[in-house]
Amino acid sequence: MSESKSRGFSTLAVHAGQSPDIATGAVMTPIYQTSTYIQEAPGRHKGFDYSRTSNPTRAALEANLAALEGARFGLCFSSGMGAISSVIMTLNAGDHVVSGNDVYGGTYRAFTKVFSRLGVDFTFVDATDLGAIERAMTPRTKLLWVETPSNPLLRVTDIRKACVLAKKRGVLAAVDNTFASPALQQPLSLGADLVAHSTTKYLGGHSDVVGGFVATSDAEIYEKLKFVQNSVGAVPGPMDCFLVLRGTKTLALRMRRHCENAMAVARHLHAHPEVARVHYPGLAGHPGHRTAKTQMKGFGGMISFELKGGLGRAQKMISATKIFALAESLGGVESLIGHPASMTHAAIPREQRLKSGLADGLIRLSVGIEDAGDLIADLDDAIRHSKKA
16 A cells, blocks of 8 residues: 655655564664464464565565555566566456557567467557557457557657546556656556556666566556466565665656756757767657656656667667666666667567667667766767777
């Protein structure tokens, strides 16, 4: 259950779901490294009987993250894909899902290669086009799945309008809020029924843990998800939960720096003569800029861009950076650079990638909290290197 909404976000990030340990007075939530718990009598215990079902460290993290999303309930999972898959597992064979076509490659893979085989149908559309969403819905549609800002093209869906459309059709609306984090965007307050996260990313913030999370304020949805969580067992261990709890304490501070740095980098790239296109909702020319201003408190730390010269030059450039590390993932304090077509989105067939606007030469940046001037210089050096024969 979430904490009081009367407290500010930074206060909730530090304190929600946590209180000093009763036994010792420890300020930090202990790592309850146990699989089972003693019972006073059969079926009579202190709220915990087996750590797949519930664990005190996990319970603290679930309450903390629920508070940050303004939700009544929260559930943690072993990965972001564990969270997403658990949402889909609340559906039945024959149900239909409308999904944005610009989503994380692992999401696309799970939808098309796992759940389609089990009888759930998916239609992928441009989720910034409300008309396309509406046209894709059928009497069997049970869920609308949206990433905003999207991965990797940073497209912005109007959450309010999309959720109104879904509710008119009796369809649940789920938003993957990983790129924004609750520090910048709270989809439940905009009408969403569910919010999903890879806690591996901004919530953890230090590239040292893998996890997932789903928030909702609907008791029926929560009970269905809790049943799946316990039945399937895709749960994080207590050490993982402890690390994410440590991460959320500085989330507000980190996100401010991510946003500041990303804006500086995006403006520089936008003005760079060797850059063909920049995707960042903080730029006034971005098609989702106005919508982002109405539903986000900042534009985030993710940027994607294309160099003049296409794929070959992009491959040279991303291998030449010194501060930006060529690696999967995002949202850590360190800056990362990647090539979606061959890395994070390789699971999506090339024809589908191109159809959704994901060019072969697209480069994705996760802008960290280093000095912005150093990041810009690093990118400039790599761009110069990529121009050499």
